[in-house]
Amino acid sequence: MTDLPSSWNDGAAKRSIERFISDADQPGAAFIEPADRIAVFDNDGTLWVEQPLPVQLDFIFRALAKAGQDDPTLAGKEPYKAILARDSAFFAAVGQQQPGAIRALEEALARTWLGSTPEEFEAQVAAYLREVKSERFGLPYPELVYKPMLDLFHVLEANGFRDFVCSGGGRDFMRVIAESAWDIPREHVIGTAPTYTYHDGVIRRGGEVLGGLALGPGKPEHIFAYAGRLPAFAGGNADVDIEMLESAAFAMLIVHDDGEREFAYTAATEKSVAAANDNGWTIVSMKNDWNTVF
């Protein structure tokens, strides 16, 4: 079974994906050893909605806003000050990954959850994902996972691939929904992660980022560390996915061109579209190639 179901419209993208999966499982030049059948997907904008803000940034900003409100000594400092003032210049700087803004954010993140146990952190994530709704769709984010991508996961699995998620976002945030939203085990979720310290039977968050951010070249570096191989199949939607896509035997780039059913935007994706054209990657138009979005 290598046919994508009716959530995908017939077209060049669907046929190219189906051909790669089918060839991987047949004797011939494009055969892929079962052990090497690793499929890896970005999360924000590839598996679920990332507008107006990636879900995890929204989660983090709410937590930092609360910390700033609770502690007046923090309220005057960045990033708390910018978050409390809803300073769009700061959010833009984070979106463009400007080092100063990223560093201020990382330090605040380390401070916020330092010493917390996985159970404590996961309870906060679960409450957020249950209670907070997308303004545009009026639904919690776990209900805004793209149906065609879940269908693609299943077709890949039916052909011996192991599906992984590799996101620049927090590994441990995403692991909360790995089984319920994606039906993949937690150990298949790769992403930016803090250090942890074990003492007397309990794991607690440390204050460092383990192995750097899972963005750009950090994506294949993290994928190799966790999966032991570079991917056979990779899917992404943005410039920070380019290195992951170029490290894969087959690469698929999702283009957000459907303002009616989802969002239409090109910011921070222009280089990835150019790389897709240069390298012959499969471009998936949400508007034309997807019959269903959610």
Added chain:
Amino acid sequence: MTDLPSSWNDGAAKRSIERFISDADQPGAAFIEPADRIAVFDNDGTLWVEQPLPVQLDFIFRALAKAGQDDPTLAGKEPYKAILARDSAFFAAVGQQQPGAIRALEEALARTWLGSTPEEFEAQVAAYLREVKSERFGLPYPELVYKPMLDLFHVLEANGFRDFVCSGGGRDFMRVIAESAWDIPREHVIGTAPTYTYHDGVIRRGGEVLGGLALGPGKPEHIFAYAGRLPAFAGGNADVDIEMLESAAFAMLIVHDDGEREFAYTAATEKSVAAANDNGWTIVSMKNDWNTVF
């Protein structure tokens, strides 16, 4: 199917392991959610022979001896000097994890493989595992994996557990044999590992250790990072396994008391035996509980 096969002798250890696995899959107080069924095992002395020297230390010492012979500027320095002179005091210091000896070894390791690709490193490991034989048994090490442990892997898998290996030894050394020796995917192998750097489609070894050594408290820290959970079932054989064993719902300690069929030794295991007695862990005697060793 929760019965261990005939490689295990009937006895308290066998029955205690079978009861845990059986209860985990039945409604009741000892039921374990399928997602949480993570089983993790140490490698050296738990899955294969670690005498007279852990296999990877032998691999490393041979590589460093060759580097010392090839480069006279290294030959006078530690650890090259001690390795070339077969200085038993140095080996003992490594075995006892004395910080100075470990640091000298880590620096030499980083230097030896800095910039190498996974393919280059894996080819060296594969040649070693094919060509080098255990003096005592006259066999390459992949043929000295304990049969009862492979049988336990299968029984765990048949009951919905995912088997992982977590060793203080090198993650990427062990991944070479993950599929062939243990029949588990590479991504289930956790261990001490270097950083990697991705550039232009190629992954190369960096010079740092990622997240510290996977020994002592480093074992549950690495397990949480990779698997997203602490283990339900853990197996080990030495003092450096204590924290991993205490982090698990069920812990099993292998005792090397069979000088006739394997080796009899207690060095660097005394504390783990005391912890097993204190905590009611299941103690497995190789002599009494195993009908077959290899």
